[in-house]
Amino acid sequence: MITGKTLARLRRLHLYMGVTIAPLILFFALSGAWQTFGFHKDAKDGSYIAPTVLSVVSDVHEHQRAGSNAHRSTAFAVVALLAALGLVATTAMGILMAFRFAPKPLIVWTLLAVGILLPAFLLWIGS
Template identity: 35%
Template sequence: MKGTTLRTLRQWHHYIGVFLAPAVLFFAFSGLIQVLGWQDQRNPPPAAWVSTIAGIHKHQMLPKPRPAEPARKPATARSAGDDDHDHGGLAPLKIFALLVAIGLFTTTLIGLTIALGTRNLRRPALIALGLGIVVPVALLIV
């Protein structure tokens, strides 16, 4: 490839990466919450911010307020299929998913640091970063 083509591709990669960085950070963090299962806690229920982030991650919309649930009688016996997905502890794939979320979050922050540290591309990068924050938030509240 020609040098000008590589330079153009590098600039496009730079701007697209900076634009998408806020979403990558959000989904890496909310994915971490999903893997840890914080949104599924029942006693005590999850914090409102956890439920909100989980709702955005899973359904790409703000969660709707739930009506209060009526009190339930305690279950005395569990059916055979109740624990198909809950093995307790950290399964090897769960550990890997946690490492992926942490790695994705960390490398995205490093990428943003590098992108914003490039002096001649800083202003367009800041514009791309601002748009990367404003566009998804606007789409979420519309």
């Protein structure tokens, strides 16, 4: 059982970690979103020319480098890995707190199931 003092520490840690990694998580979420639809690449038939900013930012996302001639930044890759681990940790903390603060655990379980099953279903019907 999580005590009040432990829960307060968990909430504070969740806050500090979340705020620290938020800019990088938003960067990867947004750049990943336009990459999902291919907005960062020119169309082969020339019907679409990707804005330079999308191509440059996507290069950072995909190859950890700024500019086509630049070398991959290992330091940036390590920071991205730490942000990913931080996202996993803060998500786990958020789920724990959801169970603690939700009026009924069934609500949390249901929403977790929807979050797992809906994307899986959409992938399945799209294949």
